[in-house]
Each structure stands twice: as structure tokens, then as C-alpha cells.
Amino acid sequence: MEVLDSENGVAIIEEQSNGIRHVRVDMKDPSSFVSLRHCTTMYDLRLIKLIFDVKGPAWLCEEIIRDEDPGYVQRSLKAGVLGYVPRAQFNGSRVLDFGCGGGASTVVLGRMLGAREIVGIDLEPDLLRIAQARLEFYDMTNVRLRLSTSPLDLPPDIGTFDFIVLSGVLEHLLPNERRFLLPALWRALNPGGVTFICETPSRWLPIEMHTTGLPLLNYLPKRIALEYARRISKTVDRGDSWEDLLRRGIRGASLQEVLRLIRAETAEHQLVLTPTAERLRGPIGVWLAGHHDKPRRTWQKAALQALRVLAAMPPRLQWRLAPALLPTLRIALRRPSE
Numbered sequence: 001m002e003v004l005d006s007e008n009g010v011a012i013i014e015e016q017s018n019g020i021r022h023v024r025v026d027m028k029d030p031s032s033f034v035s036l037r038h039c040t041t042m043y044d045l046r047l048i049k050l051i052f053d054v055k056g057p058a059w060l061c062e063e064i065i066r067d068e069d070p071g072y073v074q075r076s077l078k079a080g081v082l083g084y085v086p087r088a089q090f091n092g093s094r095v096l097d098f099g100c101g102g103g104a105s106t107v108v109l110g111r112m113l114g115a116r117e118i119v120g121i122d123l124e125p126d127l128l129r130i131a132q133a134r135l136e137f138y139d140m141t142n143v144r145l146r147l148s149t150s151p152l153d154l155p156p157d158i159g160t161f162d163f164i165v166l167s168g169v170l171e172h173l174l175p176n177e178r179r180f181l182l183p184a185l186w187r188a189l190n191p192g193g194v195t196f197i198c199e200t201p202s203r204w205l206p207i208e209m210h211t212t213g214l215p216l217l218n219y220l221p222k223r224i225a226l227e228y229a230r231r232i233s234k235t236v237d238r239g240d241s242w243e244d245l246l247r248r249g250i251r252g253a254s255l256q257e258v259l260r261l262i263r264a265e266t267a268e269h270q271l272v273l274t275p276t277a278e279r280l281r282g283p284i285g286v287w288l289a290g291h292h293d294k295p296r297r298t299w300q301k302a303a304l305q306a307l308r309v310l311a312a313m314p315p316r317l318q319w320r321l322a323p324a325l326l327p328t329l330r331i332a333l334r335r336p337s338e
Helices: 045-055 057-068 073-082 104-112 125-138 175-187 222-232 242-248 255-266 283-290 298-310 315-326
Strands: 002-005 009-015 021-027 039-040 094-098 117-122 143-147 161-167 189-201 328-334
Touching: 002 045, 009 045, 009 057, 021 045, 021 057, 039 057, 039 189, 045 057, 045 125, 057 073, 057 104, 073 104, 073 161, 073 189, 073 283, 073 328, 094 104, 104 117, 104 125, 104 143, 104 161, 104 298, 117 125, 175 189, 175 255, 222 242, 255 315, 255 328, 283 298, 283 315, 283 328
Parallel strands: 094 117, 094 161, 117 143, 161 189
Antiparallel strands: 002 009, 009 021, 021 039, 189 328
């Protein structure tokens, strides 16, 4: 048994059969938030310790299962990427995983696609340490990592890509960063290439579910939204600034915002793709295919059932309804061929 200790909590790691390890997290303050208290993993102790040191006990198990649990990141990316473009089209391609963080999405893309090369970039050196350790653990040779030194630009000499993936990252970009980076990413996309935006919270959902859990916050001006969040949300401190909350993802995105930012700089009319995967007719169907949380309450079960009915509607109608119904976006945009 191995015990990892920090000022906030401990992780107890017990060896089981066939190289499996059971991880249990105990917070020193019982009222402290913890994303997931138990998990099992094939990770070695070196990788587990690194994740513990970088992300802390509260997020240890959640980070571990991101790439190991096929129902988590893999399910989301399978729907949000392969739901729009058949796997065969990735053979021999070059793929960018923008904002790769600890590399869970990068590893999943490496396993899922037949890409010639996958490049993961991120601003946080410590997260890239986790990503590099993951690649070494899986002995992945077609993936490389780059540190981005500026939140307003891509690393120099990074080249161009056939596909670009933003998985759970757009919401964490500040408004000026979105304004610079989305056009820069579009210019780094080869003609005929596709950009996938996955797991970004919907900007116009009636409940802001990503950061505060508060109803109607998405419709409020920033000053009122900040005070509302400070006073009511259990996940927001009184000292948090609006920029703090923006960085945490309080303002999601919309398809219209993405299109507007790209068109403002490039004057190109990109094509919003319709799903090609069997039985997926539009964005509601794609979201359902990648949804991994099990509904626990009656209203959640009813909402999922209603979405299943709406998923049979024509894609154009689904796009009209999606902003107010879907918690997150899964969209794909093709750059016109020259």
C-alpha cells in the first residue's frame, strides 16, 4: 500500500491483481470538494504520483479516468469527431489537439484515429508533464507535445493540420484570446480540413452548469452575473473576479460566436458539417451519442427522453433548438478547399 499526502488530503493506493491499482482519496476537511473519491487504474505509481502532485487529491481520480474510462473522454470525442468524419479519412493525417492539458484527449485521439502525427499544445508546463508521462506510459510514438508561450498565439513553426480538435478548452479562453486564437487556428487548418469543437458549454443554456450551477446566469450582464455568482453559488468565492470566473469557464460559446470570430478575420465561409455517422441526424443526436452521465433525478431522465425525441428532427431544426437545450457543443467546421 502506498499513501500520498498533501495539505488538503491523502490518496491511498492499493495493489490488486494483474497490475491494477485501487485509488481512494480522503480529504482532510470532510466538507471539501472532491471530484471522485475512488477509481481503479493501470497507471504506474510514477504517473499517479505526478498527477497527485500537479492536480491535488480532489482531482486525482477524475484525471486518471479521463483516458482510461471508455465512457468518458473517448465517448465524447468519438461522437464529436467520428460522428462527423469517418475514421478512414484520418489515415495519414496530421491532427492538432489544441489545449491538450494533461493529455487525456491526446492519448484518446492517438488510439482512436489512424493519424500520421498528433500534436498537443498547452500553456501549462505542469499539465504537459502529465501529458508526456501518459505518452511514455502508453509508448505512443506518433504524438508530440509543444508548450505554447503566449495565450494569444500558436507556437512558432508548428505547421498546418488536416484536423484541429478543441476539447473542453474554448470556454476557458478569455474574450480577447478567442478573438485572436480562433482565426489563427483556422489559418493553421489545411484547405478541406475540419475543426472540431467539443465539450464547450452552451452559451445560452438556461442553467449555467459548468462553473456555478445557477439558473439564468447566462443571460445576465457580467457585473450582475458576478455578484449573483458570488452570493449564491457554492463554487464561487466572494473574492473571485470576473476574469477568474471567465478563466474557469463561466461563459460558454455558441456556433454563431465561433463563425463570427472566424469570418471577421478570414472572410471565408466555412461549412458547418452535418453528422455522417449512422443514426446521427444533427447536433442533438451527436450530443446524446457522447453523453456519459447517468441521470439520477426524474427531471434529468425526462429531459434525456425529450432530447431523444428531438434527435429525430431535421438537422436545421435541431440547430435552432440546440443552443437552449444542449449543455455542451459538439460541432465540426470544414474549411473550403482551394
